[in-house]
Amino acid sequence: MKSPVAAFVAFVIGAIVLVGYFIPAAPLQAIRTPILDWAIVLAGFAGLVAILNLIFGVHIKRIREKTPRQGFSWLVVISFFVVFIAGVILGPTNPNVQNVVTYIQFPIEASLMAVLAITLAYASLKFLQRQRNWMGIVFFVATLFFLVVNSGILSFSSNIPVLRTLVSAAHQLPVGGARGILLGIALGSLATGIRILIGADRPYNN
């Protein structure tokens, strides 16, 4: 058994947090609330660990080892330290620091999203060539239909009562399936959470 202490901690913490959902007793909440606050701190530290590992464990290591793609790593490391030092000095709410998000992060991510849209559109061209079964056809037709719905060009239907009713009903079409999917996800989350709490799954062990 690997790290029984960790398993015990996970169980105790999980049990306290879980019971707090159903028993709103003040003493229990007095324990539960700090635990949740610890989790916030730990989540922050986990993010820091991930960043440190990215910079020092990956990119600086690549630079040291002079791998073929070390130029990319140089860019990452330099931009990281520039932003980090400026941010530590000025603070994250400083407009100049926030410009990093506004003028670097946002345009790049938005552009990536735009390129993704073009790529998806191209991929959609050949969809039915590969998936020509009835489920694929349903998916294909549904995609086209909801593209039209999302585009808003069915506005003209507002003048036709029957069509308006049908458009309104069509708006509800995905809800049934989505609800089933949500229930499936919830049941899966439930099972996974229980497995973690009882120690059957231990993702915290490295």
Added chain:
Amino acid sequence: MNIDVIWTLISLVLTLFIFSYLFGDNPVFRIATGIFVGAAAGYFAVVIIYQVILPHLVVPLIQGSILALFPLILSGLLLTKLSPRLGRLGNVSMAVLVGSGAAIAIGGAALGTIFGQVRAAIDAFGSQANTSGTSPLLLGVEGLFLLAGTVTALAYFNFGGKEQAGQAPARVAISAWLSGIGKFFIALTFGAIFAGVLTAGLTALVERADFVIRTISTLITG
């Protein structure tokens, strides 16, 4: 030159670098992504320090909170994850995170989704839609449609099978029938989601195209 113009130019260049990916992977695309990764990581680190660690850990410690010692210790243990040799010490911290996350997932799924959605599925024929003035017949059809979609889509996630001699396990008849219908509803929902992804991306494309046009226009017109 105004600093904002510089920032805008940087943004324009980075946008064009990313769009160059339409012609395939290339160095300028990698330059843009490299800058993005480093800058985002740096900003993320600053935000964590200022808006998580300081208010939730450092300030309480300074104020003498004994309870803050626990996250301090746990955080210290978590930092050992950076070391392959000492990484196991961080398991306890990870256990706190995972244990609380698992409990949160259980409670949220049970109380938030399962109860709420099951009740909504039961009430699919309910009166809330009556306020819209829709005819009762249409409401009934709609409710039936939603209920059928919910039940059959859920049935699709039942992977229990019955063994047949010499054949691969297969669903029982009723389950196969329901899941077949469920696949229709799931395909329908996925189609809607895919259309949403496409439109979201296209919206981003509109926004970026507008930015490029406006920026170039500004540069040209001065």
Added chain:
Amino acid sequence: MSEKICPVCNRANLPNAKRCWYCQSLLEDEPVIGEPGEGAEAVEQPEPEKEVPDWLARIRARKAIESMEPQPKEEVPAPEKKTEEPKPVIPEKPASSVPSGKTGSISRRPGIQLPSWITELEKEAKPAPEDVEPFKPPAKKTESSDWMKKLSAWQAEEEHGGQEAAKAEPDNTPEWLTEFLSKENAPQPESGLTPAEEFNQQLQSAEPQPGDTEPLGPLTEDEEAIRPDETYDFSQDVESPTPKEEEEIPPVDERELEAGFTPLSVELPSEPAAKPPSIEPQPVEEGDIDLEWLEEYDKAVPKEAAPEEPVEEEAAAESEAAQPQEPITKPLTPFLGVKKNDWNIPFVPLAAKAEEASGEEETANEGEEDALKLPVWMEQLRRIEMTNPATPSTPPAPEMVPPAASPEPEEQPPVEGPLAGIQGALRSAELPDLYSKPPIYTNRIQVTDRQALRADLLSNLLQESPAAVHTEEAAPKTPAKSRLRKILVGLLVLAVVLLVLVGAPGTSLLPVLYPPETASVYQLVNALPADKPVLIAADFDAGLSGEIGYTSQAFFEHLMLRNIPMATLSTNPAGSALMGNMLSAAQARVSTYDLAARTVQFGYLAGGSVALQSMASDVHMALPYTAELFPAWTNPLLVNIQKISDFGALVVMTDDADTGRYWVEQVQPALEGIPLIVVTSAQSAPMLLPYYESGQINGVIAGMAGGTAYEQILQIPGESTFYFGAYQSLVLVVFVLILIGGVVALVMPQENGHKD
């Protein structure tokens, strides 16, 4: 339903199974039984089980009788294939009277021919009748304990270092005894292990018993080739080395002989049957036992028969020789330590204690320990000699031990004295409890039938689903052509959007039908109390912040027009900055709204769903400070906020259905009726609409279409309305592209994938 019970792991298998599902053992020779329980019982009751006490009694009696008599060493079995025999040899489930299940005792099924070597061994080992008679064990005849008898004789022979053999067959033994006496060096063993160690390993490898529930790993080729009945025939294992060792008795190092066999060197040549001086009966005081002779003797035995590591053994012999052979004056405490595997846990400590008493230091290397220690099975047998059930409080010297006729439970071991507890390991009734089978690990995934069924079903389902598209196979065969098409599609899309944005900006077919969830938002905002701040959470990435910006602009303007205070937080690191830009853009159009005075920024809230639950439980603890690290709850806008339901509304701006779900699951129950409004991307709207239908979300603005609809409702055209034409154009272009692609695909032959 008839099932086959695996003889190895005792698990039920299908009737037609050739091999055990769990351990891969052959099942063909196992009877198909009617009921699992019956089968288990049948397997658990080996035929010779009832006879085990006899042989064990015989062993003990014989050992008690002959403990001081030397036996030839050459009969020590030195099996080469240690995996061939063990499993069926050991009783499946040690019965109440079977103390030997894991201590080296071997039972035999009736009808099995004894190997010739055992017969010879029996002849050799059998002492003279006059010697045995006074200590004869119970005269009950048994059917299948012949070889046990021989084993006991063999044990005794080994114990006595060949004295009895010398007595029985003086013509044979003097040869090696002479060699001993001549102090020549011992030869190297063929197997690399001493025979006793190999035999011990055989017994250890026989640990997986039919009664065990642990699955076994896959059998080796040797194991598979052996049927249960064949496993008793370990003559192959023994016959080959025995003559060799008989013929090639190695010369033994002088120091070893001095340490372990010095008395023999003096006594045996003249009178082989006589007892060596070192083991003459001596008066022993209570609590005093000289175990050192055992240690020395034990070490000498394997060395003589087949020394494994001469260097280490020499060192051990040196250390032994250096120790004064004094009787142990302090009582032995059994089970002091735990060593090796749990198979021999109860017994090894005795040897360790003896070593400790003799002053011998244990080597750190376990292999060295093995080389120096008495084999476990031998220790067990030896312990029988040292046990005097009649006088438990007065442990006798080994020479004075009367025959232990039976290892039955009624022969309770002494509870006091130096041997207290040692016998406990030998009590047949409790012996099984003292052992635990060593864990057997296998690299095979243990899959139950049910799991296999589900895996197959899942595989079948996936093959039918769209997710089963073979993406690698679907890769274009002509990358250049494919890239060209992709470039053309991209250029077409870009041309359309640029054309619309440059040529006809603001031209669009505006929505007239408003989604009910969007209309609900309008009503909710209108109903918000003006004095209560609205908590707005930014939970989106930068990539979709453009869409979220279009979607939320009219909503923000609506809030600002109503002069509602806002408190903002972000669950995404970049969210605060991005939402700040959106608020600034909205405020630019609603100049009456004092953004700095009417908003509070909490900053980034880490922790995902855990943080959301924390905030729902105690918003003060989750958000103690503003983004500028000022105490948040002393802000005039927030002084009346004690819990999250004190806000006027909760607005979640998200681009991810999962994070939207987290908000519903964790926070919505704590809202106590205040509205939950979601401003979301078009991609996550389908998965959030069920929550709107269920009433858990009170209003949704989804995507650019939703934002445009809200602007239409609000009758304040904004950016969303302005760019809606370009958006519509792009959507229609993509619609046409996909439609053409689909039609062409339906006309043209199928490339890959599945066809119903």
